Amino acid sequence: MIRALASCVVAVLAVGSLAQTERSLSIEDAVTFGLKHSPKLAAGLAEVEAARALTKGTRGMEGPQLVFNGFATRSTMPTAFGSAMGVSPSTTVVAPEGNWLDAGLMLMVPLYTGGSLSAMTAAADALEKAAMAGLFEMRAEVALEVRMAFLEALFAQRQVTTAASRLDASKAMAENARTLLANGKGIEASVRRAEAEQSEAEADLLSMQAERQKMVLELLLVMGEKLDAAVALEESSASSLPQLTFEELLKTAKASRGEAVRARHRVRAAQAERRAAEAALGPQLYGVAMGDIFSPQDGMGRRSGGALGLALSLPLFDGGQRRAASRQAQAMIVQAQAELLGVERRIEVDLRKAWLDLETAQQMKVSAERGEQAALSAYNTQVVRVESGVGIFVDQLDALAALTRARANSARAEFDLQLAVAKLYRTAGLVGPTATSEVPK
Numbered sequence: 334m335i336r337a338l339a340s341c342v343v344a345v346l347a348v349g350s351l352a353q354t355e356r357s358l359s360i361e362d363a364v365t366f367g368l369k370h371s372p373k374l375a376a377g378l379a380e381v382e383a384a385r386a387l388t389k390g391t392r393g394m395e396g397p398q399l400v401f402n403g404f405a406t407r408s409t410m411p412t413a414f415g416s417a418m419g420v421s422p423s424t425t426v427v428a429p430e431g432n433w434l435d436a437g438l439m440l441m442v443p444l445y446t447g448g449s450l451s452a453m454t455a456a457a458d459a460l461e462k463a464a465m466a467g468l469f470e471m472r473a474e475v476a477l478e479v480r481m482a483f484l485e486a487l488f489a490q491r492q493v494t495t496a497a498s499r500l501d502a503s504k505a506m507a508e509n510a511r512t513l514l515a516n517g518k519g520i521e522a523s524v525r526r527a528e529a530e531q532s533e534a535e536a537d538l539l540s541m542q543a544e545r546q547k548m549v550l551e552l553l554l555v556m557g558e559k560l561d562a563a564v565a566l567e568e569s570s571a572s573s574l575p576q577l578t579f580e581e582l583l584k585t586a587k588a589s590r591g592e593a594v595r596a597r598h599r600v601r602a603a604q605a606e607r608r609a610a611e612a613a614l615g616p617q618l619y620g621v622a623m624g625d626i627f628s629p630q631d632g633m634g635r636r637s638g639g640a641l642g643l644a645l646s647l648p649l650f651d652g653g654q655r656r657a658a659s660r661q662a663q664a665m666i667v668q669a670q671a672e673l674l675g676v677e678r679r680i681e682v683d684l685r686k687a688w689l690d691l692e693t694a695q696q697m698k699v700s701a702e703r704g705e706q707a708a709l710s711a712y713n714t715q716v717v718r719v720e721s722g723v724g725i726f727v728d729q730l731d732a733l734a735a736l737t738r739a740r741a742n743s744a745r746a747e748f749d750l751q752l753a754v755a756k757l758y759r760t761a762g763l764v765g766p767t768a769t770s771e772v773p774k
Contacts, residue, residue, distance in 0.1 A: 355563035355564065355565050356562075356563065356564055356565070357564075357565050357567055358483075358564040358565065358566055358567060359567040360480060360483045360484075360487075360567070363479050363480075363482075363483045363552065363556055364476045364479045364480060364483075364764060366556050366557070366558060367475055367476070367478075367479035367555060367556040367557060368472055368476065368479075368764065369557075370556065370557030370558065371475045371479075371555070371556070371557045372557060373471065373474075373475055374468070374471060374472065374475060377464075377467060377468040377471040377472075378468065380464045380467065380468070381461070381464045381468050383464075384457075384460055384461040384463075384464035384465075385461050387457050387460070387461070388454070388457040388458050388460075390457075391450075391453050391456075391457040392454045392457070394443075394450050394453070394454075395443060395450045395451060395454060396442075396443075397440060397441065397442045398421055398440070398442075399438065399439070399440050400416065400420055400421070400422055400423075400424070400438070400439050401436070401437070401438055402416045402420075402424050402426075402435075402436070402437055402438075402439065403435065403436045403437075404426055404428065404433070404434070404435040404436075405433075405434050405435075406428040406432070406433045406435075407431070407432050407433070408430060408431070408433075409430060410430055411427055411428065411430060412428050413425055413426070413427050413428075414426055414427075414428055422439055422441040422619075422621075424437070424439045424623070426625075429631075432629075433627065433628070433629070434627060434628045435625060435626070435627040435628075436625070436626050436627075437623060437624055437625035437626065438623065438624045438625075439621070439622070439623050440620075440621070440622040440623070441619050441620070441621050441622075441644070442619060442620040442621075443617075443618075443619055444618045444619060444620050444643075445616070445617070445618040446617050446618075447611075447612035447613075447614075447615040447616065447617070448608060448609075448612045449608075449609045449612035449613050449617070450609075452605045452606070452608035452609035452612060453605070453606075453609045455601070455602075455605035455608075456601075456602045456603075456605035456606045456609065457602075459598045459599070459601040459602035459605060460598070460599075460602045462594075462598045463594075463595045463598035463599050463602065464595075466592075466594035466595035466598060467591060467595050468591070469591040469594075469762070470590070470591025470592050470595065470762070471591075472591075472764055473591060473758075473759050473762050473763065473764055474759065475555075476759070476764035477755055477756065477758070477759040478555050479552070479555050479556055480751075480752075480755035480758075481752065481755060482548070482551050482552040482554075482555040482556075483566065484748055484751050484752055484755065485548050485551070485552075485748075486545065486548035486549045486551070486552045486566055487566050487568070487748070488548075488744060488745070488747075488748040489541065489544045489545035489547075489548040489549075490545050490566055490568075491568075491744040491747070492541045492544070492545070492741065492744060493538065493541045493542055493545050495541075495737060495740040495741055495744060496534065496538040496540075496541040496542075497538055498737075498740065499534045499537065499538075499733065499737045500531065500534040500535055500537075500538050502534075502712075502733050502736075503527065503530045503531035503533075503534040503733070504531055506527045506530065506531075506729060506730075506733070507524065507527035507528050507530070507531050509527075509719065509720060510524045510526075510527040510726065511524055511527075513719075513722075518722055519726075523726040526726065526727075526730065527726070527730075530730060549564065549566075552564075575691075575754065575757060575758070579684075579688050582684060582688070582757070582761050583681060583684055585761050585762070585763070586680050586681075586684050586760060586761040586762055587677055587680060587681070589762050589763075590680050590760075590761065590762030591762055592676050592680070592762075593673070593676050593677055593762075596669065596672050596673040596676045596677075597673055599669045599672070599673075600666065600669040600670055600673055602669075603662060603665040603666040603668075603669045604666055606662045606665065607659060607662035607663055607665075607666060609662075610655065610658040610659040610661075610662045611659050613648070613655050613658070614648065614655050614659070615647075616645060616646065616647045617645070617646045617647075618643060618644070618645050618646075619643070619644040619645075620641075620642075620643060620644075621640075621641070621642045621643065621644050622639070622640070622641050622642075623639060623640045623641075624637075624638075624639045625637060625638050625639065680760070683760045684757075684760045684761065687753065687756050687757040687759075687760040688757065690753045690756065690757075691750075691753040691754060691757055693753075694746070694749045694750040694752075694753040695750060697746045697749060697750070698743075698746040698747060698749075698750045700746070701739070701742045701743040701745070701746035701747075702743055702746075704739045704742060704743070705736075705739040705740055705742070705743040707739070708732070708735045708736040708738075708739035708740075709736055709739075711732050711735065711736070712729075712732040712733055712735070712736045714732075715728050715729040715731075715732040716729060716732075
């Protein structure tokens with residue numbers, strides 16, 4: 334007895350420990366966690382960082398460029414040497430015969446480029462914002478994946494509840510059948526049939542419990558959470574119907590959907606690239622300053638020197654390369670605009686479909702709830718009839734089967750409604766019912 338009591342205490346403590354570590358999880362909590370820890374967003378973040386670096390590098394071309402050059406030569410004749418490849422601005426020096434050391438600074442400042450540098454910066458900035466919009470599109474996709482996984486786990490949890498209700502009813506039915514048999518009002522076959530129903534209900538409950546655990550594992554995987562985390566899904570947190578009308582959602586989707594914003598920024602990038610290509614046809618004026626120290630001294634006894642100047646470049650003939658680049662940029666604008674129109678039309682079609690799915694799911698949920706209430710009423714009637722001796726046991730079994738199906742249908746209808754809501758958010762480019770767009774316009 335003492336050993337049995339100790340085992341019970343250990344079991345109670347284990348259950349208490351599990352309850353303490355298990356945390357309540359709402360669907361919005363799951364989405365928030367997933368947006369912070371989902372591995373899928375790492376690639377999108379890297380793309381944004383690359384685009385941001387490109388913008389910063391391009392913007393740096395609009396300002397002054399300062400380069401240090403050092404040369405150490407030994408030659409038997411005067412020789413020209415250039416600065417290392419990839420260094421801008423580049424410089425060229427003429428080294429005299431013999432040993433020669435040289436160190437100098439070169440400063441170049443763009444004075445007039447016809448807007449080519451600013452256009453290149455605008456193009457890079459638009460591409461950066463397009464990458465950011467792509468990241469938010471990915472965020473909406475991750476939010477949908479987390480919502481779907483949460484709803485599937487919650488649906489499995491509701492199936493467990495349905496299976497548990499069936500088991501409770503089966504146990505009560507078997508107990509009633511045994512009581513009727515003991516009082517001489519029942520038959521042995523009814524008892525055995527009720528016990529078979531109870532055994533089947535127990536097996537169904539075990540299967541549903543295992544399925545729920547699998548679905549929770551899938552949810553934790555999508556969230557990026559530890560797979561051994563103990564969570565309790567909040568039942569009441571999943572149904573959050575949109576508070577916006579269809580017209581408001583459509584306006585939001587076209588303005589804020591990451592895919593549409595990305596397409597608009599690609600149009601702006603193409604327009605900026607065309608401006609840069611057109612500016613390259615005109616003159617380019619830079620200011621130049623140089624300072625040098627060298628050894629040995631030159632023929633006039635100097636060991637240092639400096640210069641100020643202007644560098645003007647005007648393309649006269651390049652075989653049509655620059656004009657071809659301008660025409661290519663114009664074609665890219667037309668292509669980007671066509672892609673934007675296609676994206677906006679596809680968003681509207683997808684949103685209309687999602688809205689229809691939502692309306693249908695709402696109607697199906699109402700119908701399923703009515704069916705569940707009718708099945709429950711019918712089952713309760715059969716229970717009373719059997720207990721009073723005016724009904725037959727088979728009718729009660731049929732009523733229980735109908736009630737179990739009705740409850741499963743009701744759970745499925747709730748799942749379909751919540752899934753329709755989640756897909757509607759995704760189509761509108763939102764991560765949740767209260768989310769506002771943070772996509773750069």
